[in-house]
Amino acid sequence: MNDRIAAAFDQLPGYLGEHVLLSASALVLGLAISLPLAVAASRSARLRWPVLALASLVQTIPSIALLALFYPLLLALSAATERLLGQGFSALGFLPSLLALTLYSMLPILRNGVTAIVNIDPAVIEAARGVGMTDRQRLLRIELPLAAPVLMAGIRTSAVWVIGTATLATPVGQTSLGNYIFSGLQVQNWVSVLFGCVAAAALALIVDQLLGLIETGVTRRDRRHVLAGAAALIVGTAAAIAPTLGSGASAYVLGAKSFSEQYILSELMAERIRAQGFSARRNTGLGSMIAFRALARGEIDAYVDYSGTIWANIMQRQESASRQTVLADMEEWLRREHGVKLLGPLGFENAYALAMRRDRARELGIRTIDDLASHAPNLRMGGDFEFFARPEWSALRDRYGLHFAQQRQFQSTFMYRAVVSGEVDVISAFSSDGRIAAYDLVVLEDPRQVIPPYDAVILLSPARADDPVLHRALEPLVGAIPIELMRQANLMVDRDQDKLTPLQAARWLSEAAGLD
C-alpha cells in the first residue's frame, strides 16, 4: 500500500507537469478564441445563435470521443502539410488533446461572456455613447469591466472542466494525471486510480479557488485580490511545468498499448535503454491501431506488437498461416511498406483465445470451439473493447457458426471478473494472461486454426530502424522470454494481493529470464 503511494508520488512531477501544461495551454487558447467571439456574438444577434449552438453541440460529444476524433483529423492534416510544405507534424499526444480541450473550454466562456455583455443596462450603453466614447473605448472601459464578474465565473467553470477532462488525454498518447487512472484500471491498482482522481480533483480545486480570488477582486474592483490570484496561478503553473521542460527532447520513446503485459514490456525496454546511459520515456495506454501508426510516423521509437494483429489488421490478410510464414512475410512487408524494422520475436505468443471457467466447460462438455458452437445460443459471451470489431472474431464467428444469446463488452479487468462470477460464460482471453491459470479458466482449442499466430515482436520506427542504442539494448530480448515467465509477470501485476507495479514486474522478469 505505502510503496504504491510512494511509487505514485515518484511519477507526480512528470504527470502533473504535463497535465498543467496541457490544461493551461488549452485554457489560454480557449480564452483567446472565446473572448473575441463572445464580443462579436454580443454585437450581432445573427452570429449569437450559431456560435452558442455550436459550442453546446461540442459539449454533447463525449469528451473521450472528441479527443479520439482529432487524431485521424490531424493525421490527414499532417499528411496534407507534408505534401504541400514537406513538413508534417505529430498527430498524436499534445496537439489533438490541446485542440479537443480548447473546444471544450469554450462554451462556459462564450455563454457567460455573451450573457454578461448583452445584459448590461442599455442606459449605461447609451451614456457611454453620449459622453463620446468610441466603440473600442466603450468595450474596454465599460462593457468588459461590467461583464468581468460573470465572465470570470465562466472561466472558472471552464478551468474545472478542462482540468478534469485532461485526464482523458492519456489514450491519445498525451501524458496526464489520467495515466494513473488508465494504467491503474488496467492492472487493478486501485491506489493508483484513486491517486490520479485525487490529484486531478485537488488541482481543479486549487485553480478554482485562485480564479475565485481573481473573481472576487474583479467584482469588488480590488486590484490586490486580482494580482494575488494571478501571481499565484502564474507561479504555480510555471513551477508545475518546469520539470517537464528540458527533459525528454532527445529521449527514446517507448509505446505501450493499454494492458499489463504492454506496460511491463515497455518498462523493461525503457530500463534497458537507461542501462545504456540514455534517457527513455514511455507513452502508454495507446489504442491498438494508434500504436502502429504512431510508430510508423516516428512518434514512438519502439513498442511490442503481435504478429497476428499486424497480419490481420495492418496487412489486411484474411488467411491463417504458420508462425514462421507470418513472421517472414511480415518482416518483409513492414520494411517495404512503412520502413518499420521487425527486430525479432520475444519468444512467446499472446493470442486471442476463447476461455471458460473450468467447471462450467466440464459441465457442458465443451473442449473445443466446435463444441462451443452447439451450446452458443444458450451462452453469453464477453469481449474486451476491441474484440468484436476485430477480424479474428468475424473469422471465428463465420467458420464455427458462433451465435451467442448475448454479447457484452468489458474493460479487460472486469471481463475476467464477469466470467468468474458467472455473469458471462465465455470470454475473449489472451493466451499469455496470468489470470487464465489464476482464475482456473480453460482455453478452448481452435481445431480449424482460424486464429492466426500471435508472436510478440519488437518493432522499431523507420527513423530508429538501425539505431545502435536500440539494437544494443533490445536485441538480447529476442527469443528470451518464454510464455511461462510472461504469464507469471502479468499475474504479479494483475492479481488482487501483493500486486507489483509494472516496473517491479519488469525487473523480476529481467532477472528471471537471465537478462541482467
Next chain:
Amino acid sequence: MRQQPIIVLDHVCKSFDGGRTSAVRDVSLHVARGELVAVVGGSGSGKTTTLKMINRLVEPDGGEVAIDGESARGLPGYVLRRRIGYVFQGIGLFPHMSVAENIAITPRLLGWSEQAVAERISELLELVRLPASLANRMPAELSGGQQQRVGVARALAARPAIMLMDEPFGAIDPITRDALGLEYRRLHEQMGLTTVMVTHDVLEAVLLADRIVVMRDGAVIADGAPRELLEGHPDAHVRALMETPRRQAERVQALLEGKPTT
C-alpha cells in the same frame, strides 16, 4: 432670431423601418445661442429621435444638421458628442466608477491633465449642489435626484456650449424634479448654455423654456414662446396640449378658494 443659430436642422428625416413609416419627417429647426428650447409632444411624436439626430446618436436619413455653422457630418460622431452635453431619463451613470470618475469621463477622453480634471470635478459638484464628500461614492449609493445631479455634472464636465436633455427629470420624485428644473435653468443662464430639452410635461416646458416646439407624428406643428402658445393656436391639438397646464392651474386656484373643482 437674435443672431446666427447655433443648431440648425434643415429638412431632417428619419425612418427606422427602411422607409415604410417615418419617425421624423421633414423637420426644420433653428436654435439660437443661449436659448432653452423645449420640445413637447406625445410618445411616438419623434421628439427624442429629433434630439438624438443633433449629436448623431441617431443618423438622419435625409436633410442636414449643422452645429455652429458647420455640418455635423464633418466630424466623427464621437468627437461631436464630446462637445455636446447629453442628459437622459435613464441617467446611465457607469456603475463601476465613482461619482468623480463618472464626472471625469469626457475630460479624460479629451486628454485633460489630471490636475485640471480634479479641479473641474470639485467645481462641478459645487455647481450641481452636491457635497464634495460624495466624490468617492459609487452611483448605487446615491438617491435618484443625486444621481441625475451627477448626470448633469458629467454632461457639463468638458464645458460644452450645447446641452441636449431627454426627459432629464422624468424618473425623479415631483419635489426634487421641480427643484432640479429650476436649478438647471439657473445653470443654463449662468454658463451661457444653449439647451434643447425633450419633455412630455407641458407645465415643465412652460415654466423653464424660452421657446416651445410641439411635435406630432414626426413633424413640428407649432413653434413659439410659451406665452404665445398659451394664448391660442389654430391647431386643435396644440390648443388642447397647451390648455392642460392652464386648466390644472385653474383647478388648483379654485381648490384654494373653496369652489367646486369640476
